[in-house]
Amino acid sequence: MIELKNVSKVYPNGTIALDKVNLKFNKGDFVILMGESGAGKTTLLKIIRGxxxxxxxxxxxxxxDIQRYNRTSLRRKIGFAFQDLTLIDDRTVFDNVSLPMQFRGASFREIHNKVEAVLSEVRLREKMYKLVKELSYGEKQRVSIARALIYEPIVLLLDEPTGNLDVDTARAVLNFVEVLNERGTTVIMSTHHLIEFGNKPKGIIKIRKGRIVGKEYV
Structure with a gap:
């Protein structure tokens, strides 16, 4: 489904973010990218999404070749929940989750039905018209994931989804993501610390200074 062949990324200041990375992700995989901050995880996710x-x-x-893809089509197939959430605090949950569909010009009825369905999936239906700034961080994380799911992507990229969550909230978010994976969504998630959750085996790819230094299953 996704294959990286000898991928390197060097920024203008000379920083080597990725160094000759070769990886393959198959449909239905749940893969965790592990590494310290600055290891190249976020860059890898951004390159996968184009x-x-x-x-x-x-x-x-x-x-x-991902660079040949129409960007709009690609974003519908590959959802991305960013580490910094990129939510608009003074707008409602509904507004934030519906933004991708608003940009596409979908009808209000279509938008409302889709947003309601996806918020129900992440157990935030009752918070649909709450301002984002009134939510807990864990709820904001789920809003970010809901927005990434609005087009029912076949691949979901998660950048440090548990970085600022307590263990119980992190486990709840991850268990939800695992359910999505069990329904067929391919999940690629970056993290710098591993929280045990669920029962399905997950691939772990270890990254250090832009290089793949280990692969295993847990």
């Missing part, structure tokens, strides 16, 4: 271009190498999505 948000950044590799300095060298190729990224294939469904057998096609």
């Amino acid at each position: 948000d950044e271009e590799p300095t060298e190498g190729t990224v294939l999505f469904e057998g096609v």
Whole structure:
């Protein structure tokens, strides 16, 4: 489904974010990218989604070079919940989750039905018209995931989704993500610390200074 071939990313200041990375993700995988801050995890996710271009190498999505994809089509297939959430605090949960569909020009009825359904999935239906600034961090994290799910993507990228959550809240968020994976969504998640959750085996890819230094299953 997704394949990286000799992918490197060097920023203009000379920082090497990724160094000759070769990876393959199959449909239905649940893969965890582990590494310290600055290891290259976020850059890897952005390159997988086509948000950044590799300095060298190729990224294939469904057998096609990802740079050839129409960006709108790609974002519907690959959802991304950002580490910094990128939510608008003084707007409602509904407004934040519906933004991708508003940009597409969908009808209000279509938007409302879809937002209501996806918020029900993340157990936030009753918070639909609450301002984001009134939510807990764990609830905000779920809003970010809901927005990433609005187009029912076949791949979900999560950048440090548990970084600022207590253990119980983190486990609840991750268990929800595991349910999505069991329904068929391919999940690629970055983290710098591993929280045990669920029962399904998960692939772990260890990254250090832009290089893949280990692969295993847990």
